[in-house]
Amino acid sequence: MSGDVEFDRIAPVYDETRPPPSEEEVRALAEILTGCRTILDAGVGTGRFAIPLRAHDFDVLGVDLSLGMMRRARAKGITRLVRADLTRLPFPGKVVDAAFMAHVLQLVPDPRPVLRELGRVARHRVVIVLPEWSERQTTEEGRELMRRYRELAAELGYSLPERGTRYRHTLNDLSAIAPPKEVRVVPGPSSLGLTPEERRGRWGTRMYGRGGLPPEVHATILLRLQAEHPTDLAVGTRSHTERFVAWDPIDLHDAI
Numbered sequence: 001m002s003g004d005v006e007f008d009r010i011a012p013v014y015d016e017t018r019p020p021p022s023e024e025e026v027r028a029l030a031e032i033l034t035g036c037r038t039i040l041d042a043g044v045g046t047g048r049f050a051i052p053l054r055a056h057d058f059d060v061l062g063v064d065l066s067l068g069m070m071r072r073a074r075a076k077g078i079t080r081l082v083r084a085d086l087t088r089l090p091f092p093g094k095v096v097d098a099a100f101m102a103h104v105l106q107l108v109p110d111p112r113p114v115l116r117e118l119g120r121v122a123r124h125r126v127v128i129v130l131p132e133w134s135e136r137q138t139t140e141e142g143r144e145l146m147r148r149y150r151e152l153a154a155e156l157g158y159s160l161p162e163r164g165t166r167y168r169h170t171l172n173d174l175s176a177i178a179p180p181k182e183v184r185v186v187p188g189p190s191s192l193g194l195t196p197e198e199r200r201g202r203w204g205t206r207m208y209g210r211g212g213l214p215p216e217v218h219a220t221i222l223l224r225l226q227a228e229h230p231t232d233l234a235v236g237t238r239s240h241t242e243r244f245v246a247w248d249p250i251d252l253h254d255a256i
């Protein structure tokens with residue numbers, strides 16, 4: 001699967017591309033997971049959610065394809081980590097109280113095999129964080145900005161790898177597969193306190209993980225983009241709303 005290569009590349013700068021979950025998110029998640037103790041964090045990444053979950057006394061087992069991302073999680077103290085594909089989890093059924101997955105669904109072409117696996121391994125709950133932005137198409141301005149970033153990198157002698165495909169699975173799509181028990185809409189972390197330069201910097205890093213570019217080259221490209229597109233194109237491309245979608249595992253198991 002190519003996703004692990006892309007995230008291995010992004011891993012060193014991933015935490016610069018998005019802030020930790022908001023307090024509201026962590027509180028909502030802890031409430032939804034009430035009564036659960038062992039949590040499988042599917043696509044744990046650098047531990048962005050695993051860290052606050054652990055702080056709430058959940059016992060977290062992280063699964064991911066990318067060793068680079070998991071190394072970051074390990075450095076932060078998440079030690080129970082397994083490298084595996086979410087469509088083929090190497091665990092027996094009902095091995096954890098809950099399976100949780102944040103910001104992963106947009107990377108998989110078909111949600112069903114992943115949902116089925118999460119429903120198989122969880123005893124009480126399956127929870128997915130489905131950001132509102134994941135349903136949106138990239139705007140024309142966004143595409144132009146990406147194209148120009150690549151072009152400027154090429155001018156400076158760097159050929160950027162293609163970004164992997166993103167898939168737009170909507171809440172309606174998921175509900176059609178299996179109606180969730182609960183959907184909570186929660187404010188995510190806000191980037192409103194950032195300057196336009198910082199927002200654009202975060203955008204560039206998110207799109208390309210710097211693609212192996214030296215930081216000063218990345219900074220030069222961002223300055224050029226800033227001069228060419230003085231309006232803050234990175235603003236308004238993302239909402240700050242997250243949806244926590246929860247199922248009883250049996251419903252996923254029976255439906256898929």
Ligand SMILES: C[S@@+](CC[C@H](N)C(=O)[O-])C[C@H]1O[C@@H](n2cnc3c(N)ncnc32)[C@H](O)[C@@H]1O
Nearest residue numbers: 003007043044045048064065066069085086102
């Ligand atoms: C955008 S990151 C999200 C990480 C973390 N959940 C967060 O919210 O910050 C997506 C993660 O999913 C992992 N991933 C994508 N497809 C996967 C798959 N089929 N099996 C296991 N991990 C996968 C990637 O390696 C990456 O670490």
